[in-house]
Amino acid sequence: MKYKLIVSDMDGTLLGDDHQLTEENKIALSKALEKGVKIVPASGRIYDSAKEHFDFLDINTPLIACNGAIIKETKTNKLIYKNSVPNDICLKxxxxxxxxxxxxxxxxxxxxxxKNLSSKDKQKTRERLKNFFNDNVNVHxxxxxxEEVSKHKILKLIAIDDDDxxxxRRVREDLSKIxxxxxTSSWYNNIEIMHKGANKGEALKALIKxxxxxxxxxxxxxxxYNDLPMIELAGLGVVMGNADEAVKEKADYVTSTNMEDGVAKAIYKFLEI
Incomplete structure (x- = not known):
């Protein structure tokens, strides 16, 4: 078979708008696995949050998390690659x-x-986080x-604003001086920051090696946009129908949307299964 590895983003790609893996995508991934194709998730999510969606495959597979800042195996928790943000840069x-x-x-x-919020905003944030984090993920x-920077190895920082x-734009301009x-960005309302060299493309390079x-x-x-480094590196870069036009322009192939099982359709087409 020409292709030996499928590496896929999760939110907006493998997952539906309800942030759950669609049934047809599950079937397609299982069929690819039966053909000997390796399956690797590549998410902006924290490792444990991404991992839970692939328990149904019951395999030990590398998982790319935090936009490529870390790769670990899902069963053994073996660390393959890690690129954390130095403390002094985190503080800046x-x-x-x-x-x-x-x-x-x-x-x-x-x-x-x-960051601590008012009781009302904290509750709103907790409800929002339920879409992305299971109960096993520690939210502080x-x-x-x-103070937390000195206690943890920070892999990613993210700024979010739904309205402004x-x-x-001002945040991005100030960050450009660091x-x-x-x-990068994984949605219209955020800016995501990792250490230099930490992106999904560099993680994919480490993984294929x-x-x-x-x-x-x-x-x-x-x-x-955070998917582009791996889309451009891969032999076949597939972009979803729900992507921005600027992202689609970088694709080798544009499939259906995440709500139309676009990943499954492309797997059936290119793996001929």
């Missing part, structure tokens, strides 16, 4: 967030940290998240 990024009064989160391997609310795009970071396969043997699926 937090200064930008605080200056612009934007809501933000920090991700470590096992913990998501949020704190008054001073700079000008604020996000050296040795990767800046680890697995001993060629990039031409990889199909990569995604729907947003």
């Amino acid at each position: 990024i937090i200064d930008v967030f605080e200056k612009n009064e934007v809501y933000y989160q920090l991700y470590s391997e096992t913990t998501m940290m949020c 609310f704190g008054d001073d998240l700079k 795009m000008d604020k996000l 050296e040795d970071i990767e800046i 680890y697995l001993g396969i060629d990039r031409e043997e990889v199909i990569a699926f995604g729907d947003n």
Whole structure:
């Protein structure tokens, strides 16, 4: 078979709008696995949050989390690759967030940290997080998240604002002055920051070296800007129908939307199963 590895984004790609893996995508992934194709999730999510969606396959597979900042195996928890943000850079990024009064989160391997909010906003945030984090993920609310930087190896920082795009633009401008970071976005309302060299493309490079396969043997699926490094690296880069036009332009093939089982349709087409 020409393709030996499927690497796929989750939210907006493999998952439906309810943030659950669709039944047809489950079937397609299982059939690909039966054909000897390796399946690897590649998510912006924290590791444990991404891992739970693939328990149905009952396999030990590498999993790319935090936009490529870490790769671990799902059964053994073996660490394959990790690129955390140095503490001094984390503090500079937090200064930008605080200056612009934007809501933000920090991700470590096992913990998501949020700035303390009012009781009403905290409850709203907890409800929102239920879409992305299971009960096994440790969510910490704190008054001073700079204190947490010294306690955790931070893999990703994210700023979020649903309404004020000008604020996000100012945040991005200020972040551009900080050296040795990767800046991307996985949705219209966020900015995601990792250490230099931490992106899904670099993670895929590390993974194919680890697995001993060629990039031409990889199909990569995604729907947003943080997926582009792996989309462009893979032998076949597939972008979802729900992606922005600028993302679609980088694709080798545009499939149906995440709500129309676009991943499954592309698997059936290119693996001929």
